[in-house]
Amino acid sequence: METTNANKIALAVLGALLGTMALGVFSSAVFAPEKAAKPGYALAGGEATAAPAAAAPAAPEVPLPALLAKADAAKGQTDVKVCEACHNFDKGGGAKVGPPLWGVVGRPIASVAGFSYSDALKAVGGDWTYEKLNQWITKPSAMAAGTKMAFPGEAEATKRADILAFLQKQSDNPVPFPK
Ligand code: HEC
Structure with a gap:
């Protein structure tokens, strides 16, 4: 029932x-x-x-000097959050997974004493100019195949320029932008 x-x-x-x-x-x-x-x-x-x-x-690519002239360091400071997992940007900051980046503009490539750089990056040679940093951040593996920097790259040119404007400020002697 x-x-x-x-x-x-x-x-x-x-x-x-x-x-x-x-x-x-x-x-x-x-x-x-x-x-x-x-x-x-x-x-x-x-x-x-x-x-x-x-x-x-x-449309033709905007040349780097023109992008830098309009770049925003404050936006760059936000954009580098993704880098901060591996890099210190502060003065006197030590190495993390990647080398410290205070004063990186104008510094010889792969030159932080005691940091174990890849042979690929050591082989690049020269100093970090804005052009080279721009190329590097676009796609690290394209500039130094076999690099230890496990970062795919930032495809947006204006974002890269903002990051470079931020990097310019992380220095005792800021390097002027190229004309
Ligand atoms: C996953 C970790 C990681 C991230 C994320 C990362 N990096 Fe790196 N970076 C490294 C490592 C590791 C190296 C050393 C590369 C080598 O030796 O091949 C390096 C090297 C560099 C160098 C060369 C420094 C020198 O002393 O020559 C620059 C410049 C740099 N990174 C900038 C950036 C920027 C800007 C970002 C964010 C847009 C970023 N990196 C994101 C790990 C990282």
Whole structure:
């Protein structure tokens, strides 16, 4: 007796659920055509605006001096959060996974005493200019294949310029931007 009643109740509940579902299917079938009409028009508008956006990458690359002239060191300070997992930017800061970066602009590449650089970076030679730092941050592995710096790179040129503007300030003798 008890189980039969329970089964009846369960069936009633199931029936109600199925009814609701059926209603949902039915109502969406009724209302769907009306809804579909609007996204259709919106898409047509979207295609029209997509055309000029697609043309944008064809624009010539902005040269680094022009980017640096407009760079924002405060934004750069936020952008280097990703670097801070491995680098110290403060004066007197020690090595982390990567070498300390206070005064890195103008410094000979791979020159922090006691830091175990990769042979790949040691082989680059010369000093860290803004151009070289820009190239490095774009894609470290492209500049020094086999580098220990496990950072894929920053693809956005304006972000890199902001980072360089921040690096300029992390120095006792800030190196002027190239003209
Ligand atoms: C996952 C850790 C890691 C991250 C993230 C990282 N670096 Fe590095 N970085 C390293 C290591 C390790 C080296 C040493 C590379 C070598 O010896 O090949 C290095 C080297 C460098 C050097 C060369 C320094 C010198 O003394 O010659 C610069 C400049 C540098 N990183 C800048 C950056 C900047 C800017 C960022 C953020 C945009 C960044 N790194 C993000 C680990 C990291």
